[in-house]
Amino acid sequence: MTKYVYDFTEGDKDQKALLGGKGANLAEMTKLGLPVPPGFTISTDACREFLSLGAEPGDLRVQVTMALRHLEDKTGRRLGDRHDPLLVSVRSGAQFSMPGMMETVLNVGLNDASVKGMAEESGDERFAWDSYRRLLQMFGKTVLDIPGEVFSDALEKAKATRGVASDLELDVDALKGLVTEFKGFIVEHSGVDFPQHPREQLDMAIRAVFNSWNTERARLYRRRERISQDLGTAVNICTMVFGNLGETSGTGVAFTRDPASGKSGAYGDYLPNAQGEDVVAGIRNTLSLDDLKRLDADSHKQLLRVMRKLETHYRDLCDIEFTIERGKLWMLQTRVGKRTPAAAFRIASQLVDENLITMDEALTRVSGAQLALLMFPQFDRHVERELLTKGMAASPGAAVGKAVFDSPTAQEWAARGERVVLVRRETNPDDLGGMIAAQGILTARGGKTSHAAVVARGMGKTCVCGAEKLDIDVVAKRITLGATVINEGDEISIDGTTGEVFAGAMPVVPSPVATYIENGLEAALAGADTDDDAGTVDLVKAVDRLLSHADNVRRLAVRANADTQEDAARARSLGAQGIGLCRTEHMFLGDRRSLIERVILAESGQERDDALAALLPLQRDDFRELLLAMDGLPVTIRLLDPPLHEFLADRTELSVKVAVAEAKGESGAQLDADRKLLRAVERMHESNPMLGLRGVRLGLIVPGLFGLQVRAVAEAACDLALEGHDPKVEIMVPLVGSVRELHIIRDEAEAILAEVAGDRGVVLDGVAPRGGHAITVPIGTMVELPRAALTAHRIADAADFFSFGTNDLTQTTWGFSRDDVEAEVFVKYLEKGVFTISPFETIDADGVGRLVEIAVKEGRATKPGIKLGVCGEHGGDPESIHFFHNAGLDYVSCSPFRVPVARLEAGRAAVL
Numbered sequence: 001m002t003k004y005v006y007d008f009t010e011g012d013k014d015q016k017a018l019l020g021g022k023g024a025n026l027a028e029m030t031k032l033g034l035p036v037p038p039g040f041t042i043s044t045d046a047c048r049e050f051l052s053l054g055a056e057p058g059d060l061r062v063q064v065t066m067a068l069r070h071l072e073d074k075t076g077r078r079l080g081d082r083h084d085p086l087l088v089s090v091r092s093g094a095q096f097s098m099p100g101m102m103e104t105v106l107n108v109g110l111n112d113a114s115v116k117g118m119a120e121e122s123g124d125e126r127f128a129w130d131s132y133r134r135l136l137q138m139f140g141k142t143v144l145d146i147p148g149e150v151f152s153d154a155l156e157k158a159k160a161t162r163g164v165a166s167d168l169e170l171d172v173d174a175l176k177g178l179v180t181e182f183k184g185f186i187v188e189h190s191g192v193d194f195p196q197h198p199r200e201q202l203d204m205a206i207r208a209v210f211n212s213w214n215t216e217r218a219r220l221y222r223r224r225e226r227i228s229q230d231l232g233t234a235v236n237i238c239t240m241v242f243g244n245l246g247e248t249s250g251t252g253v254a255f256t257r258d259p260a261s262g263k264s265g266a267y268g269d270y271l272p273n274a275q276g277e278d279v280v281a282g283i284r285n286t287l288s289l290d291d292l293k294r295l296d297a298d299s300h301k302q303l304l305r306v307m308r309k310l311e312t313h314y315r316d317l318c319d320i321e322f323t324i325e326r327g328k329l330w331m332l333q334t335r336v337g338k339r340t341p342a343a344a345f346r347i348a349s350q351l352v353d354e355n356l357i358t359m360d361e362a363l364t365r366v367s368g369a370q371l372a373l374l375m376f377p378q379f380d381r382h383v384e385r386e387l388l389t390k391g392m393a394a395s396p397g398a399a400v401g402k403a404v405f406d407s408p409t410a411q412e413w414a415a416r417g418e419r420v421v422l423v424r425r426e427t428n429p430d431d432l433g434g435m436i437a438a439q440g441i442l443t444a445r446g447g448k449t450s451h452a453a454v455v456a457r458g459m460g461k462t463c464v465c466g467a468e469k470l471d472i473d474v475v476a477k478r479i480t481l482g483a484t485v486i487n488e489g490d491e492i493s494i495d496g497t498t499g500e501v502f503a504g505a506m507p508v509v510p511s512p513v514a515t516y517i518e519n520g521l522e523a524a525l526a527g528a529d530t531d532d533d534a535g536t537v538d539l540v541k542a543v544d545r546l547l548s549h550a551d552n553v554r555r556l557a558v559r560a561n562a563d564t565q566e567d568a569a570r571a572r573s574l575g576a577q578g579i580g581l582c583r584t585e586h587m588f589l590g591d592r593r594s595l596i597e598r599v600i601l602a603e604s605g606q607e608r609d610d611a612l613a614a615l616l617p618l619q620r621d622d623f624r625e626l627l628l629a630m631d632g633l634p635v636t637i638r639l640l641d642p643p644l645h646e647f648l649a650d651r652t653e654l655s656v657k658v659a660v661a662e663a664k665g666e667s668g669a670q671l672d673a674d675r676k677l678l679r680a681v682e683r684m685h686e687s688n689p690m691l692g693l694r695g696v697r698l699g700l701i702v703p704g705l706f707g708l709q710v711r712a713v714a715e716a717a718c719d720l721a722l723e724g725h726d727p728k729v730e731i732m733v734p735l736v737g738s739v740r741e742l743h744i745i746r747d748e749a750e751a752i753l754a755e756v757a758g759d760r761g762v763v764l765d766g767v768a769p770r771g772g773h774a775i776t777v778p779i780g781t782m783v784e785l786p787r788a789a790l791t792a793h794r795i796a797d798a799a800d801f802f803s804f805g806t807n808d809l810t811q812t813t814w815g816f817s818r819d820d821v822e823a824e825v826f827v828k829y830l831e832k833g834v835f836t837i838s839p840f841e842t843i844d845a846d847g848v849g850r851l852v853e854i855a856v857k858e859g860r861a862t863k864p865g866i867k868l869g870v871c872g873e874h875g876g877d878p879e880s881i882h883f884f885h886n887a888g889l890d891y892v893s894c895s896p897f898r899v900p901v902a903r904l905e906a907g908r909a910a911v912l
Contacts, residue, residue, distance in 0.1 A: 020234030022093030039238035047232030080198025262346030341370035368901035391467030394453035399440025407434025550907020580893020619712035695735025806872030885909035
């Protein structure tokens, strides 16, 4: 018999795949002897079986019964007993944290009879009826799929009728009235009575949690966070402890360090006389842990001891949920807490200083994606600004956009290119689509542990919570603050680092982290405000420390894709160790287009040679500037790659122009030239030009074209060597599919290199005599066709290096035209789970990656010392960098801005 149910005493934190994160950590805390209410976990295996079969596995009910009876024996109470009932919570718990995406039902076991026994046993009739009201509300929404507004509107109406502002002010009679009203809603909307049998409630709640795995919001969150759709969720059945038993009770969420800034110390939110969902829902503004100390010093002291123990045990920031029931502290959950990018770097550095982790471990606690976010601009604090209010700094960043007040509008406006800020009283899981679409999130309620804050931090979105002075009217779609009114569509700016909210669009300036990476530590610290509450100095120092360690431990070199002297200089300032891809086609645009046109239209060899000769000094100067910017570092120059028709006039426009002129009876030199050009365009036209006359095929079909470029490279390199510089140039032949293609081009290139070096008195591929000069020019190829990868053992014979062009390799492996499929096909493929991410963003390890691995293995079998790199967009993608490290490549090359990200991820790949 498959075991599906595990008592909290049976597991540990390393069993997240089986017990889910919540269940594994509840088991770990139980093992540590912390005050955890007893309970049991239904495994993810059971969920997957349920989702596959459409029903519970045959013996699951039996195992739940056995676990439930054990729980009843342990607590001395029975589920739903009339006099002293055992109540349980039923909570989801996936392997990976999905805050607010799945379901929870509290107070399961209450019914019309047991609510009276609970009132008698507790001595608090209001508490009992409030708990029953909560069960009906959560059960109706979660289990029976009744719109939540049905219950929340009735609750708001009850408060308005009695002239009170808070749920806590509703008396027993009001709560009894709501219970009756809620039961009526359940019958009206579901067609069935609220189940009075406690076990029926439990079984229905378990099924609802299983089903919540496949809700649209949960699937959307997993797609965004790249969590597999096949994992399923565990279900945790836990003895209820009550934070809504009066002022000596309460509930809270705490962090062992500030998840927004990374500052040391205990941070959190506490709500007296409340149940756990009240805190994360953000429906009431919370108190701080300092307030808890004032209200209940003993519980506060015990909580701090538990927090220290957990942080020491997990050696990381811990996120903790707790309840105090009449002065007794209970731990309901812990996990390694989500944090902002700034907090991640600060905390990793702090833990090293505290000797809790090593520098290698610190690298595993941060990511390239977080570093990229820290490099984004921030608001200029030195300009005049209109401060509306200040809320809680929940997730940092500078977000500017038009105010929108609901998720569908945010998605609609963002889809048409508008920047928006989602404004809500408080967010709930149904707002996820709008949160993803928005630049930032602003709420009037909630704290750092509210739904908005937790989800925004996980997504790297700017968020300001608890801006309680704002009167947010989601129906009228406006914000009111005194005489100031912000309507839907008006621009606002929010600062997730300070919590400030501004009217209008604030200007932004470079972040201190970007300043540090580009200009060095001293420059960044010179411009930092040492009194800045966000800890700018500490942050910059932490980034410097971790990035420097990554550089020390990484095996992969990091180069940049750059085509101009300016791009090369910027890449070098960002830490690039050379240029892995110079796209020479970018050098033939603008005024030079006419020269390429002359090459194409030439009707004799002399005409073509004249046009190529005119291009030679221009190309030589291009390469000279690039090699100077990267003096002493390798520069890989790719010979011309795109189809020649791209340098000619548009076929349709030219056809119309000629036809109109002929229809008008025009004649003359211009029409003759247009006709000649049209004939050339027609001759060069291809139905699928990306698989046509481009790359090495140009070098073989168009005489002298590649020779021109090789000569320009050779002359620039030799001239610089003679001037005392250290040019390290490499020539790369694109789109090779056969070793014979490469041999032909290589023979031509070597002859030209030898000629130019000889004419200038430079030693080629050797050691120069004393006072002499030498250059070495490796010749290699891009591997961007499946045939090249599969015949790498042959191509390596003619190549000094391979550079994987993973953009084209992905296109040719999948048969996708990138420009045509990303907007339409990929949207559906992502929705249907064919992809978890675009294969142009992260390498397809099973398909494209397999070809890379074959080429690496077989290329090195032929030529063990062959140098291997990648220059497609994947070279700057964090996950892909780990793949390339494991595949054995020597370097990655990416856009200049992504160089620091690649440096960090290459270091992480070396220690993971």
